[in-house]
Amino acid sequence: MNMADGTPKHPYHLVDPSPWPALGAIGAFMLALGGVLGMHPEMLGTGVASVIKAVQWWIIAPGLGLILAVMFWWWSDVIAESRKYHTAVVQLGLRYGMILFIASEVLFFAAFFWAFFDASLFPNSPEMPVRTEAVGGIWPPKGISVIAPFDLPFMNTLILLLSGTTVTWAHHAILEGNKRDAVRGLTLTVILGICFTGIQLYEYINAPFSFRENIYSSTFFMATGFHGFHVLVGTTFLLVCLFRAMAGQFKPTQHFGFEAAAWYWHFVDVVWLFLFFCIYWWGSGKAPIALH
Structure with a gap:
């Protein structure tokens, strides 16, 4: 991938392995699941409707918190990368x-x-x-x-x-x-x-x-x-x-x-x-x- 002197052959920045996409997806799923169940508790039957209403915020709040945390740390990584690795091609992307x-x-x-x-x-x-x-x-x-x-x-x-x-x-x-x-x-x-x-x-x-x-x-x-x-x-x-x-x-x-x-x-x-x-x-x- 690199030349003999270590210079990349391409104008792209290959990021390090990151947990943020997976964690963001989990947070989004929890947020969506809590919202849907909160608006339609009858989806799982009338017997569990009261239980859903009681626990929906225990699903929504962690999901929202996880999304906000991922946003903070992911943006922090992007900001750090922008100081060194964002070439013109990367910025266009x-x-x-x-x-x-x-x-x-x-x-x-x-x-x-x-x-x-x-x-x-x-x-x-x-x-x-x-x-x-x-x-x-x-x-x-x-x-x-x-x-x-x-x-x-x-x-x-x-x-x-x-x-x-x-x-x-x-x-x-x-x-x-x-x-x-x-x-x-x-x-x-x-x-x-x-x-x-x-x-x-x-x-x-x-x-x-x-x-x-x-x-x-x-x-x-x-x-x-x-x-x-x-x-x-x-x-x-x-x-x-x-x-x-x-x-x-x-x-x-x-x-x-x-x-x-x-x-x-x-x-x-x-x-x-x-x-x-x-x-x-x-x-x-x-x-x-x-x-x-």
């Missing part, structure tokens, strides 16, 4: 990988939007009499009070749009070798991400409907909750970038770690715009209520 990852996330959200539009556009479908009866043949479903789109959701929209400008400011600062402005831009972006999460949590606590109430509430919480999880991941991603920027690890010609975080954050922004206009505004009908 990482860019392709990030693009494919974001594309897969788009398909995740496409499933939630599909479920929402299928129910909202055809609430009186003769092919689905059970659903028609459940929603009363109208949308939003009968008896439900929805959240006013131009209250807290609009505030969160402005926050995310502003965060998109601050992360772009940080990017331009890195390209110019301006460490101080890069740190400022990243700090503001992280703060805005935390503010968004806090407002979203307040909205959930005071929502006039519950997850299991009907198809509107379930699609609402699944779509916005999945997006909220992405905001948490993106905020953590940017927080790591902030620490790296403070340590002077980003250079004008080598800062893909930040670029990946910025791409991910812009993706989160775009998804929220679709959520706001489709679910909060268009899907709210004529009976929204304000949260105070």
Whole structure:
């Protein structure tokens, strides 16, 4: 594989054996298993439904904790590798990988939007009499009070749009070798991400409907909750970038770690715009209520 002097014949970095892919898969399986059993405890029979409800968080919490631990240590390895081994070809491969990852996330959200539009556009479908009866043949479903789109959701929209400008400011600062402005831009972006999460949590606590109430509430919480999880991941991603920027690890010609975080954050922004206009505004009908 190597020449006589020890120089590689290829431009790739061959990583050392790593436990992180296997451990990450185990954590993802535990998280998915706990979530599915929590939402459908009857899958294993009515006799064990109460047991499932009691132990589901003992499955979800370790799974989530394992995923977070794997993310931390795996990213630490990638950061260490980037200082020595990330050639131009390796960086190009990482860019392709990030693009494919974001594309897969788009398909995740496409499933939630599909479920929402299928129910909202055809609430009186003769092919689905059970659903028609459940929603009363109208949308939003009968008896439900929805959240006013131009209250807290609009505030969160402005926050995310502003965060998109601050992360772009940080990017331009890195390209110019301006460490101080890069740190400022990243700090503001992280703060805005935390503010968004806090407002979203307040909205959930005071929502006039519950997850299991009907198809509107379930699609609402699944779509916005999945997006909220992405905001948490993106905020953590940017927080790591902030620490790296403070340590002077980003250079004008080598800062893909930040670029990946910025791409991910812009993706989160775009998804929220679709959520706001489709679910909060268009899907709210004529009976929204304000949260105070």
